[in-house]
Amino acid sequence: MSLSYPRNGVVGGLLLSTCLFLLFFMVCCTPEEPIQCKSENTDCTITNSYGTFPDRSVCRAQSVVYPTTEEELIAAVASATKNGSKIKVATRYSSSIPKLVCPSGQDGLLISTKSLNRILKIDKEAKTITVEPGVTLKELINGAANAGLALPYTPYWLGLTIGGLISTGSHGSTLWVKGSSVHDYVMELKIVSPGSPEDGYVKVTLRLEPLFKRSITYKNENDSNLADQIVSFGRKHEFADIFWYPSQQKFVYRVDDRVPTSTSGNASYDFIPFRPRSSELLELIRCLGKSDYPMVGSQNRLQASGSCLEGNAEGEVEEEDEDAGKSYCPWDPRVKGEFFFQTTLSIGLSSVKNFIQDVQALVKLQPKALCGLEFYNGILMRYVTASSAYLGKEEDAVDFDITYYRSDDAMTPRLYQDFIEEIEQMALIKYGALPHWGKNRNIAFDGVIKKYKNADKFLAVKKLYDPMGLFSSEWTDQVLGLQGGITIFKEGCALEGLCICQEDIHCAPSKGYFCTHGKVFKDARVCSRQNQVGDVLVDIK
Secondary structure (H helix, E strand, O other), X not given: OOOOOOOOHHHHHHHHHHHHHHHHOOEEOOOOOOEEEEEOOEEEEXXXXXXXXXXXXXXXEEEEEOXXXXXXXXXXXXXXXXXXXXXXXXXXXXXXXXXXOOOOOXXXXXXXXXXXXXXXXXXXXXXXXXXXXXXXXXXXXXXXXXXXXXXXXXXXXXXXXXXXXXXXXXXXXXXOOOOOEHHHHEEEEEEOEOOEOOOOEEEEEEEOEEOOXXXXXEEEEEHHHHHHHHHHHHHHOOOOEEEEXXXXXXXXXXXXXXXXXXXXXXXXXXXXHHOOEEOOHHHOOOOOOOOOOOXXXXXXXXXXXXXXXXXXXXXXXXXXXXXXXXXXXXXXXXXXXXXXXXXXEEEEHHHHHHHHHHHHHHHHHOHHHHHHHHHHOOEEEEEEOOOOOOOOOOOOEEEEEEEEEOOOOOOOOOOOHHHHHHHHHXXXXXXXXXXXXXXXXXXXXXXXXXXXOOHHHHHHHHHHHXXXXXXXXXXXXXXXXXXOOOOOOOOOHHHHOOOOOOOHHHOEHHHOEEEEEOOOXXXXXXXXXXXXXXXXXXXXX
């Protein structure tokens, strides 16, 4: 593993050394099981790994099953079909933010893929790997690497399961070859659905490549030329991505390309936000300095991270009521760590320059308005390509991943939240951005199905494989335009992204936040902090 100190002298080096010491000598706590039942596998609730859905509702199910074989999975689906029960598939860590795992009502069935986690076959000659849907990205990467093979483009989070990441269109970053979406490397699927006895995913076969090496170098730049360079940078470097810090007017290029396998280096990329942290350190989150020193390593050691998932060995007993010495994923709801929103939207390459310039114009009005993003490593920008998938990307695009503070209290507004809301609405409405299916607040999915030219084809296939709608829920029907809209209008709804404010009550007028127009994108409707002077509202700077 290659390490280099930030460029802030000996003190910075000592601080980094101390932090690394603390991190390496913590006992990792495996994330909590997302499914909890009052009695054995019945009367259950399910949540995501963050502990809260966008609308803060509790998702319930009558029961859960944990099939270990294809036959057990088929039997579970057949039984639910016979009883007319709603079905949802749950993964090991339940990483999706929206309510994808919530069955309708309280009488549904959860099918967990936790025990469907085997690598079934690796064909070195054909360069393919066949796995069950509960195999995690980490397990797939390691299994392929042991055979001298690699999946070239993947998401950055090792805790995703193959079934889950394919279902949500998860991706890495590239404009090369077929692009960065994993589903575009699927060669074969075997699925189970209520459509026929042998139609959820049982087996997935993916195309691989010979294992290769990469070299990663970070370069800091002023963002004055970001809008002009973003497309050419993505086309020039195979695994390029960018961290953008708008309030600092800076961004960090990741110059990331393949190198000959003979190149020296065995680095491992352990992304800071995915590292385990003690409950105490979670309250002191800052980004360590970037370095322009190249890091070289094999694809399997650089393509994704997730060291906070590594818990105690099975059967190891932890001391009761002792939190000291343990470490957690930063967002683990069991500790007072990070609690955030994620707005993740892709904008076509033809429009991305103008979008960046609009964001920069907004920041100039109040440079410190987006400082809070820097606690979450700024705005991550990844490259994605157009996909033949019916609900895949419509054109080559840049994916903007914006993570920002969420209050424990749904009725508490955020400082400068109107700036984030304007960026979100600007992307969705002015630039027609497409949402990441596994992230985002409700408003990102409002009317989204109309943005996909092959939506009718998707709905036809859905009806073919699930004619009774047993895998559907109120949430998915709303997103697909089959049952009303996804927007929820109520007091304070705009604070949580459940609606775009139409009147002051949708914000927090009692706390000085009123519904106003955007500053750059005038069609935006945002919750802005203001003082009332007589009958006039005045912006607070």
